[in-house]
Amino acid sequence: MGPSHPSTHGTVKITLKLDGERIVDSQVEVGYLHRGFEKECESGEYYKAIPYTDRLNYASPMINNVGYCLAAEKLFGVAAPIRAQYLRTIACELSRMSDHFTCIGAAALELAALTPFLYCVQAREQIWDLHESLCGARVTTNYVRIGGLQSDLQPGFEEICRAKVAAALRLFGDVDELLTKNPIFRDRMEGTGALPAETLLAYGVTGPLLRAAGVPYDVRRAEPYLVYDRLDFDVPVGASGDNYDRYLVRFAELRQSARIIEQALRDLPDGPVDVEDPRFRWPAKGKVFNRMEELIDQFKLVTEGMRPPAGEVYQAVEGANGELGFYLVSNGTGKPWKCRCRAPSFSNTQALRDMIQGALLADVIPTFDMVNMIGGECDR
Amino acid sequence: MSDGTQQPIEAPRSDPAVLALLRERFPEAVLATHAYRGDATAEVAPASLLEVCTFLRDDPALAFDFLVDVTAVDYIGSVPRFEVVYHLYSLPRNHRVRLKARVPEESPRIASVTSIWRGANWLERETFDMYGIHFEGHPDLRRIYLYEEFQGHPLRKDYPKEKRQPLVTARDVAAPQAARSEARDRERYGRWQ
Structure with missing residues (x-):
């Protein structure tokens, strides 16, 4: 199956050894989207890696932005202001919703249910409208900065956000009615792809897959x-x-994300969204053109980059598919000596072979859908 | 802007319990420890890696049941050149540790931890692919992202970013497959001709 198969989203090759329709053994081959993420990050200043991080996972780009910037901030020893922290939380949860919509929609589609896919994509559009309002881009967000954010909110964002999230959940209510009790969907999902929690953990599987097996x-x-x-x-x-539990866990997480967004909007404090320290803050364009100090700050930031002390840090965040971590090593210069991304999809896909062992050929589809391998992140 | 950025590594504020336990159990094998920015880190002698890892997983006070990541760092110019880095997390104890082991350029070899955490399989394959570090005892040590004919290991610091690779012709790769499908065509259509 693959590398380009009509019923798998993501470019991956699964070589199967079959006995009739029963899978005797299989081999999962990744790497079709490998593009040298780490090499590219090592060759630029710290801030230049941020746009590459959104391309790791197109379905939840904000979480990747946040994960990388939190790692860099830990290394530099700065913290973003509290308003920026709240806005990042909102951005992360929006991304998580968009990722789960993508996963569930694509799963339904590949099990031959086209309508839920259309509703999911429509719900995802609501979230991407909000991405657009936050940063001007729908998918390649590049929203988070080391020490802050690209920009503050547009006026009236809170109301639009509440309305769009509610609209997305309403659309998802229709998906719920079409899928959750659908006998065909349940036949394909129930009892397939399961592995004991210990095996999942031994493989380093995290996120909804691990939580579906009962590990919180x-x-x-x-x-x-x-x-x-x-x-x-x-x-x-x-x-x-x-697979059905994995679907239900993602389903429940969508509602939790909406809950988090609602609380974060309610508590959102006023204040700046960037640190005051001119070594990290990108000065406003108008000031760069008209004032000497900001011009110098901008020039130094662009030419030299931000210089962290020598050292190493690892920072983990909860990505939509599991633990997303960034490991940065600095030798005291403006460029990272090492910029490693611990991608949840990579470890999750590794367990796919065990999940489909002994199953029917048709079970590969729902299992692969619920693993939700994102090629950009898995192959880096 | 440059002043204040070249601070020395800050002294550990408190010595994490994990490191204290490790040093107590392996006074010889644990070469150095630090907790920069709160990340507990231990450098271990490569020869004792398996022993230390087994202890980390099995000791009830440590219980590192989750191998988060395996990677390497190329400190070109220093001896030994490579550093293999393991990130571990314990679900029951909710703590983390980073293990590091240095391996030399002339024989970049270290024991595989696949027997302790199964998930090390792909992570070690990736490290092999990118840095050319051999994991001894690995069940299936092959390149994972790049193709077999790829020359060199791209994340090594002496591998130029813009380097081109020789073209591999489709025929080299697909030859056995083409022969198979020809034979099948002959079998299937031969009797009609």
Whole structure:
């Protein structure tokens, strides 16, 4: 199957050894989207890696932006102002919703249910409208900066955000009615792709896949970052860990994300969205053109980059598909010596072989859908 | 702008319990520890890697059941040149540790931890692909992202970013497959001709 197969989203090759329709053995081959993410990051200043991080996962670009910038901030020893932390939280949860819409919509499509896919894409459009309002781009966001954000909110964002999230959830209500009790969908999803929690953990599988198997591991809860410790949300877990549980966990997470966004909008404080320190803050364009100090700051930032002390940090965030981590090594210059991305899709896809062992050929489709391999992130 | 950016590595504010336990159990194998920015880090002798990892996973006070990541860093010009880096996390204890082991340029070899955490399989393959570090005892050490004919290891610092690779012709790669499908065509259509 693959590398380009009509019923898999993502470019991956699965070589299957079959006995009739039963899978005797298989081999999963990744790397079709490898484009040298790390090499590219090492060759530019710290801030130049941010646009590459959105391309890691097109469905949840904001979480990648935030993960990288939090790692860089940990290395530099700066913290973004509290308003920026709240806005990042909102951006992350919007991305998580868009990722789950993509995953569930594509899964339904590949199990031959076209209508839920259209509703999911329509719901995702609502989220991408909000991305556009935040940063001007729908997918390649490049929204977060080291020490802050690209820009503050557009006037009236709060109302638009509440309305669009509600609209997305309404659309998703229709998906719920079409899928959750649908006997064909359940036949394909129930009892397929399950692995015991210990096996998943041994493979380094995280996110909805691990939570569906009953392990409530969520980085937002275990090691709270941004303002997650101030917000009230649940970590949904499943029981059997089959594809249907994975679907239900994603489903429940959508509602939790909406809850988090609502609370963050309610508590959103006033204030700046960038640090005051001119070593990190990008000066406003108008000031760069008209004032000497800001011109100098801008010139120094562009030519030399920001210089962290020598050292190394690892920062994990909860991506839509599991633990997303960035490991940065600095030798004291303006460019990272090493910029490593720990991609959840990579470890999750590794467990695919065990998930489909002994199953029917047709079970590969729902299992692969729920693993939700994102090629950009898996192959880097 | 440059003043204040070249600070020395800050002294650990508190010595994490994980590092204290490790140093106590392996006074010889643990070469150095630090907790820069709160990340507990231990450098271990490569020969004792498996022993240290097994202890980290099995000791109930540590219980590192989740291998988060394996990667390497190329410190070109220093001896030994490469550093293999492991990030571990414990779900029951909710703590992290980073293990590092240096391997020399002339024989970049280290024991594979696949027998301790199954998930090391692809991570080590990736490190092999990108840095050319051999993991001894790995069940299936092949390139993972790049193709077999690729020359060199691209994340090594002496691999230029713009370097081109020789073209691999489709025939070289597809020859056995083409022969197979020809044979099948002969079998299927031969009797009609």
